[in-house]
Amino acid sequence: MSDKVTTIVEQLVTPIVSEMQLELVDVEFKKEGKNWFLRVYIDSESGVDIEDCGTVSERLSELLDEKDPIPQAYFLEVSSPGAERPLKKSADVEKAVGKNIYVTLYEPINGEKSYEGKLIAFDGVELTIATKQKTRVIEVVIPYEKVASARLAVVF
Known part of the structure; x- marks a missing residue:
């Protein structure tokens, strides 16, 4: 159910963010307590502000009302992923070369299931972290x- 909703919402919001020269980082549809939340995360090289989020929210809301792909009541939230943004796709990881990242693993490497450090290289197959x-x-x-x-990862 939530995968279907996120796929539909991605298709609806992608032209909006592209036209505004923004990047769609992620779409989540989650139940928290009794309420459902549709969260859309956007970003750009120069960052996003409250106006960008408001514009995307208004335009997406109109499309969602028109297409009505979600049967239950939900809250729509459009925001920036923040300083510790997720790196969902390999292209996101590629852009993060030279920055500090935090990764968790499916299975341990050198006895560790998580690493934090500077991403030195990524060739699409392997990440090298200092x-x-x-x-x-x-x-x-x-x-x-x-x-x-x-x-x-933010380093203090």
Whole structure:
């Protein structure tokens, strides 16, 4: 059900964000407590502001009212993914080279199921991350197929 809704919403919102020269980062349709939430995450190289979110929300809301693909009541939220944005597609990972990321894995590599560090390289098949291990920095090569989730990481 939620996969079908997210697919339909992606098809509806993609032309809107493309026309506004924005990027569609993700679409989620989740039940939290008694309420359903349709969340659309947008971004751009220069970032997004409240006006961008409002415009996308208004235009998408009109299309959703017209097409009515979601039978139950829900809340629509359009926002930026924030500083720790998820890296959903390989293209997202490619853009993150040179930045700090956090990845979780389906199975351990060197006994670890998560790594945080600077993404040094990504060739579409493997990620190379420079990560701190006690007092030294080591490079870890991770097959992309073993990545369960990845996101940008803010370093303090």
